[in-house]
Amino acid sequence: MARDFTTVFATLKPVLAKHANELSVKTDASLEYKLVGTCASWLPQHKGQPLKFGSVVVGKAYVSFHLMPLYELAKNISPELSKRMQGKTCFNFKNPEPDLLTEPKQLTAEALELRSRRKWL
Secondary structure, X not given: OOHHHHHHHHHHHHHHHOXXXXXXXXXXXXXXXXXXXXXXXXXXXXXXXXXXXXXXXXXXXXXXXXXOOHHHHHHHOOHHHHOOEOOOOEEEEOOOOHHHHOHHHHHHHHHHHHHHHOOOO
């Protein structure tokens, strides 16, 4: 793991950890942090399992920031951050770039508010 990955992880983890009291911590390890919502018994495809909310994972080539509600917040993503997207709910970071690491805070707050409004927490 490169030194910058540690810094990126340390910067992104608190973005999710700030909301741990409203969600449930599923994983809290040195290379991964994951939050989930309530059990989704009303959604047959989830079979009563908790809804995934977000995670930060250190990989071999980058640090991934996953935020599942991005499906519904795609229009709120800046063009700069969009360049870092992999799939529809994940951003990849290799270096701690302060300009790009602050936007996930806003998106996470919006995602939490959206899920709360729909009573999916």
